[in-house]
Amino acid sequence: MKLQRLCVIYFSPTGGTEKIARFVGGELSSGLGLTPEFFDFTKPEDRQTQYHFGAEDLLVMVSPVYAGRLPNKLAPEYKAKIFGQSTPAIPICVFGNRSPDEALRELVLLLEGNGFQTVGGAAFVGRHSFSDKVGAGRPDQADLAQITEFCAKAVEKLLLNQLPHLEMDRSEIGPYYTPLKDDGAPAKLLKAKPQTDGERCVHCGLCARSCPMGSIDKETVEAVGLCIKCQACVRRCPAHAKRFEDADFLSHVAMLEHNYIRRAENMIFI
Ligand SMILES: Cc1cc2nc3c(=O)[nH]c(=O)nc-3n(C[C@H](O)[C@H](O)[C@H](O)COP(=O)(O)O)c2cc1C
Numbered sequence: 001m002k003l004q005r006l007c008v009i010y011f012s013p014t015g016g017t018e019k020i021a022r023f024v025g026g027e028l029s030s031g032l033g034l035t036p037e038f039f040d041f042t043k044p045e046d047r048q049t050q051y052h053f054g055a056e057d058l059l060v061m062v063s064p065v066y067a068g069r070l071p072n073k074l075a076p077e078y079k080a081k082i083f084g085q086s087t088p089a090i091p092i093c094v095f096g097n098r099s100p101d102e103a104l105r106e107l108v109l110l111l112e113g114n115g116f117q118t119v120g121g122a123a124f125v126g127r128h129s130f131s132d133k134v135g136a137g138r139p140d141q142a143d144l145a146q147i148t149e150f151c152a153k154a155v156e157k158l159l160l161n162q163l164p165h166l167e168m169d170r171s172e173i174g175p176y177y178t179p180l181k182d183d184g185a186p187a188k189l190l191k192a193k194p195q196t197d198g199e200r201c202v203h204c205g206l207c208a209r210s211c212p213m214g215s216i217d218k219e220t221v222e223a224v225g226l227c228i229k230c231q232a233c234v235r236r237c238p239a240h241a242k243r244f245e246d247a248d249f250l251s252h253v254a255m256l257e258h259n260y261i262r263r264a265e266n267m268i269f270i
């Protein structure tokens with residue numbers, strides 16, 4: 001069976017997941033001789049359609065890790081909108097140098113439940129959305145070399161028609177990771193939302209347009225509904241007017257900067 005399409009779907013509020021998704025797409029493209037089609041699943045308007053893939057398509061699904069799992073507001077959308085029919089798939093998670101915990105297994109099980117056959121999977125390290133010091137400079141040259149090697153093996157498997165079965169524990173998925181404060185106590189992040197510095201804000205509206213939940217009021221750009229703490233508004237604001245001031249959130253960031261500066265390794269299954 002010859003593959004006809006190489007499709008890459010990614011959810012990427014702050015761009016780290018997209019960077020890896022595009023690199024993987026490029027590497028697979030040269031090996032398979034197919035032009036990659038990229039589908040951005042990040043903004044609410046991008047998530048309106050359903051995606052249906054056939055047996056001659058290859059899907060690469062790339063998601064960030066939130067609290068050791070797939071982002072809890074996105075996993076149901078992946079499940080409801082992305083379908084295969086014996087479609088080969090490569091699930092990839094991107095994590096911020098702490099740990100992917102259960103996220104990759106969750107993505108494998110989700111895709112397999114929706115009609116995909118997993119060729120291989122990986123969790124690659126990126127910069128942490130919460131801090132430039134955690135996962136700084138990742139993915140670096142060594143990471144990109146590992147991603148290239150992973151893609152070459154996937155191409156080899158696909159060209160030899162060695163479809164499933166990805167060797168992986170398929171038992172029930174464990175709980176979400178509990179974020180901790182710098183003193184080791186659980187951090188309560190549920191209510192944390194970005195604040196706007198009215199002195200700095202130039203009312204460009206970029207934060208509202210960047211929010212993957214469509215939660216920032218377009219008029220005031222201050223009122224925020226459901227917030228998944230993705231940091232898109234903070235990182236994309238050209239005036240540096242958005243920040244999280246919540247004490248538990250800041251203490252969690254301090255904990256990450258204290259304990260997770262060390263180099264985490266990529267996890268590769270192929
Ligand atoms: C709410 C939230 C929770 C996160 N939880 C984890 C985690 O449990 N483990 C980890 O290593 N990184 C975690 N991260 C970091 C992201 O997985 C990582 O920075 C990812 O590259 C972000 O993707 P993006 O740049 O495409 O937005 C978390 C980020 C956010 C926003």
Ligand code: SF4
Nearest residue numbers: 201202204205207237
């Ligand atoms: S992106 Fe920044 S400057 Fe632009 S409206 Fe939002 S807070 Fe204001």
Ligand code: SF4
Nearest residue numbers: 211227228230231233
């Ligand atoms: S308001 Fe929350 S969900 Fe929306 S972009 Fe900002 S951090 Fe992300």
